[in-house]
Amino acid sequence: MNNLIRSSVRCLRASTAAYVSRQPAGHVSFTSARFLCAATDMQQTLGEMVKKDKVVVFIKGTPAQPMCGFSNAVVQILRMHGVDNYAAYNVLDDQDLRQGIKEFSNWPTIPQVYLNSEFVGGCDILLQMHQSGDLVEELNKMGIRSALVEAEKESK
Amino acid sequence: MVVTAELIRDKLLKELEAVHVDIEDTSLNRCAASFKALIVSSQFEGKPLLQRHRLVNGCLAEELKEIHAFEQKTLTPEQWEKQKG
Numbered sequence: 001m002n003n004l005i006r007s008s009v010r011c012l013r014a015s016t017a018a019y020v021s022r023q024p025a026g027h028v029s030f031t032s033a034r035f036l037c038a039a040t041d042m043q044q045t046l047g048e049m050v051k052k053d054k055v056v057v058f059i060k061g062t063p064a065q066p067m068c069g070f071s072n073a074v075v076q077i078l079r080m081h082g083v084d085n086y087a088a089y090n091v092l093d094d095q096d097l098r099q100g101i102k103e104f105s106n107w108p109t110i111p112q113v114y115l116n117s118e119f120v121g122g123c124d125i126l127l128q129m130h131q132s133g134d135l136v137e138e139l140n141k142m143g144i145r146s147a148l149v150e151a152e153k154e155s156k
Numbered sequence: 157m158v159v160t161a162e163l164i165r166d167k168l169l170k171e172l173e174a175v176h177v178d179i180e181d182t183s184l185n186r187c188a189a190s191f192k193a194l195i196v197s198s199q200f201e202g203k204p205l206l207q208r209h210r211l212v213n214g215c216l217a218e219e220l221k222e223i224h225a226f227e228q229k230t231l232t233p234e235q236w237e238k239q240k241g
Contacts, residue, residue, distance in 0.1 A: 070225060108213055108220040121206050124227055128205060 042100035054142050055086035056114040058101045063088050070123040074111045077130050081139060082147025116142050159188055159219045171215045172197045175233055182227065190225035196236040205230070 050056050055078070061067030063075045078086060091098035091110050098110065105112050105119045113120040115138055120126060129135040136146045161179040168174045176196035183189035193212075200208045208230035213220060220226055231239065 068225075106210070108217065109226065119206070121209060124229070125205050125209060 039096075039100065039103075042096055043104055046097075046100055046104040049087070049089065050114040050119075051117045053087040054116060054144065055083055056089070057086060058089050058091055058097075058110055058112045060090070060092050060110055062090055067092060068110070070109075071111045073123050074113060074126055077126055077135070080130070080148060081135065081144075082150070083139065083144060115139075157218065157222055159222045161188070161191060164191060164193065164216060164219060167215055167219070168193070168195055168197075168212070172199050172211060176236060182225070189223055190227075191223065192227040194229045194231070196231045196233055198233055200230050201232045201234075 057074055057078070059066060059068075059071035059074060061071055066072035066075050075088075078084070089097060089101075091101065101110070101112055102108055107119070107122065109122050111123055113122070113126050120129070120138075126135065129138065136149055139146050140149075161181055165177045165179050168177045172195065174195050174197040176194070178194040180192040181188055181190070182192045195212060199211060203211070209228060212228055212230060216226070
């Protein structure tokens with residue numbers, strides 16, 4: 001019975017997809033739900049998650065407390081551009097999510113970045129886009145004005 | 157499976173016909189848990205960054221399951237020449 005309750009909670013949680021996760025450390029993970037919420041549901045849920053917000057990242061840890069240097073780099077790059085209104089999903093909170101997003105993006109590593117529902121890449125690619133100026137351009141296309149552009153204007 | 161820098165280099169040279177591969181073990185105590193790679197291959201020509209990385213990830217699919225992190229820089233021979241000069 002307990003398992004069933006947990007499972008339905010987990011299904012609900014998946015469909016309401018937590019924003020910047022504020023789960024307390026050590027919360028119970030609902031691995032037993034795997035049998036009810038099949039992998040296909042996860043793929044569907046992920047499709048909705050990446051569409052829901054303009055900027056979506058899947059990272060280890062949270063933007064406030066990244067648990068891996070590469071995830072931290074993604075958070076810092078977005079911060080530099082003044083992008084703070086984005087959805088961040090902590091894959092360490094959820095093994096199904098961690099595995100599911102790798103399959104969904106056909107990408108073997110975390111972090112993963114989505115802009116306008118489109119998969120952009122991991123840390124290396126975001127960093128190179130940042131360095132080449134492509135990121136400013138991409139954000140601009142989405143109607144997000146990079147803080148770096150503003151800063152440059154002011155210094156002129 | 158034990159993933160080594162040599163194994164990764166060999167695969168990239170062979171499967172991506174890379175003309176140059178630099179592999180650095182970036183794990184704290186050189187325990188082959190993470191690597192940084194510079195890969196130069198003409199197979200990257202005309203491909204955006206994401207496609208290039210997908211090529212590499214595909215080539216190293218099995219190895220990437222075992223290691224914690226893999227940083228990559230993917231250049232065409234032409235880009236590499238420019239960077240050297």
